[in-house]
Amino acid sequence: MPIYLDHSATTPLDPRVLNAMLPYFTEHFGNSLAVHSYGREPERAIEDARATVARLLNCRPHEVIFTSGGSESDNLALRGPAQLARIKNRPFTLITGPLEHKAIAQTARQLRDTLGAVLRIVNVDHFGRIDPGDLRAALTNLPADGVALVSLMLVNNEIGTVYPVAEYTAIAHEYGALVHTDAVQAPGHFPLDVAAMGADMLALSSHKFYGPKGMGVLVLREGVPFLSSLTGAKHEDYRRAGTHNTPGIVGTAAALELACAEFDTHVAHLSALRERLVQGVLDRVPDCELTGDPAVRHPGLASFVFKNVESNTLLMHLDQHGIAASSGSACKVGNPQPSAILTALGYGPEWTRGGLRLSLGRATTDAEIDTVLDVLPGVVETVRQLHWIAAD
Numbered sequence: 001m002p003i004y005l006d007h008s009a010t011t012p013l014d015p016r017v018l019n020a021m022l023p024y025f026t027e028h029f030g031n032s033l034a035v036h037s038y039g040r041e042p043e044r045a046i047e048d049a050r051a052t053v054a055r056l057l058n059c060r061p062h063e064v065i066f067t068s069g070g071s072e073s074d075n076l077a078l079r080g081p082a083q084l085a086r087i088k089n090r091p092f093t094l095i096t097g098p099l100e101h102k103a104i105a106q107t108a109r110q111l112r113d114t115l116g117a118v119l120r121i122v123n124v125d126h127f128g129r130i131d132p133g134d135l136r137a138a139l140t141n142l143p144a145d146g147v148a149l150v151s152l153m154l155v156n157n158e159i160g161t162v163y164p165v166a167e168y169t170a171i172a173h174e175y176g177a178l179v180h181t182d183a184v185q186a187p188g189h190f191p192l193d194v195a196a197m198g199a200d201m202l203a204l205s206s207h208k209f210y211g212p213k214g215m216g217v218l219v220l221r222e223g224v225p226f227l228s229s230l231t232g233a234k235h236e237d238y239r240r241a242g243t244h245n246t247p248g249i250v251g252t253a254a255a256l257e258l259a260c261a262e263f264d265t266h267v268a269h270l271s272a273l274r275e276r277l278v279q280g281v282l283d284r285v286p287d288c289e290l291t292g293d294p295a296v297r298h299p300g301l302a303s304f305v306f307k308n309v310e311s312n313t314l315l316m317h318l319d320q321h322g323i324a325a326s327s328g329s330a331c332k333v334g335n336p337q338p339s340a341i342l343t344a345l346g347y348g349p350e351w352t353r354g355g356l357r358l359s360l361g362r363a364t365t366d367a368e369i370d371t372v373l374d375v376l377p378g379v380v381e382t383v384r385q386l387h388w389i390a391a392d
């Protein structure tokens with residue numbers, strides 16, 4: 001069996017979650033909006049799932065919108081206020097960071113190009129952190145009659161840096177700005193309390209916490225100005241149209257329930273393995289750095305950068321040794337581009353193609369970490385030699 005160290009990309013469906021979902025594929029297949037009896041059990045299950053998610057996130061059931069995943073939740077969160085501002089002829093300013101997932105970054109660019117949104121990008125330091133003072137500076141001199149939205153993630157998916165979203169929210173609210181947070185990498189790794197965080201919107205993706213793929217959650221706090229960009233029938237109280245994915249919704253609630261119930265054990269397991277992995281790699285591989293915040297980071301995410309290494313080649317060699325990892329940045333085979341994230345962190349050209357992300361999960365073992373520590377130094381050495389041959 002290959003060693004799977006790409007849990008930040010996706011996790012396997014927990015068999016307990018699958019069991020909870022199964023009856024809603026077969027026996028209870030009805031449309032939740034149906035007037036007849038077939039709709040009753042799906043409708044009940046969906047509203048139970050909504051209540052469960054709301055309880056676990058500390059918000060109200062009506063504030064939970066089920067979506068098709070993290071990308072959709074992020075899209076709805078950015079587009080909703082932007083389109084409403086546009087209809088009301090009010091200038092829209094979007095304040096975000098350079099390390100956000102493409103679901104935020106590309107949507108932001110499209111809103112700039114199509115609706116004339118003004119983008120303000122807050123700088124990060126070498127560890128990917130955002131200084132609250134820089135956020136404050138980005139919030140000054142906003143148009144008086146405008147709408148401003150701050151979108152900053154809770155946990156970075158490539159380098160594992162964790163952001164003090166509650167602090168950012170307090171600052172943003174001082175300036176009258178709304179706040180969305182992409183919390184896709186958080187469940188099972190960080191406690192999630194929407195009320196304490198204060199954010200107006202929050203995105204989750206079920207397949208990142210051992211739930212089903214193609215499912216997610218957008219928390220939309222009551223009173224937040226929002227226009228649906230997925231229109232149709234009355235699903236999700238007109239905020240997100242489309243026949244309910246009942247098994248996916250039931251699976252999302254079941255997976256989140258497990259992530260919260262097993263939180264302490266999971267975090268302890270991951271942190272111990274990650275510490276050993278990080279120390280082992282830094283000790284054994286020359287010209288290598290840990291990326292992201294060394295102290296406040298995702299418990300299961302170890303991300304590195306190697307000098308004079310091309311990450312796709314590294315990933316292919318690791319795959320040949322039965323280790324499934326990722327670079328954290330998607331660069332195409334044959335056309336390796338410098339990673340925008342590593343560039344934003346201030347790495348020079350000899351480093352920016354050499355990212356590696358090893359993301360651990362529930363089933364990761366000590367023996368697997370040992371194998372990685374045995375294999376990785378030799379693989380990096382081989383890939384470096386190839387780099388020099390290619391450069392000659």
Ligand SMILES: Cc1ncc(COP(=O)(O)O)c(C=O)c1O
Pocket residue numbers: 008009068069070071072074101103153155156157182184185205206214215216
């Ligand atoms: C931080 C972050 N946001 C958004 C997404 C997109 O989620 P989904 O795959 O459910 O569309 C991902 C997935 O990689 C992610 O890591």
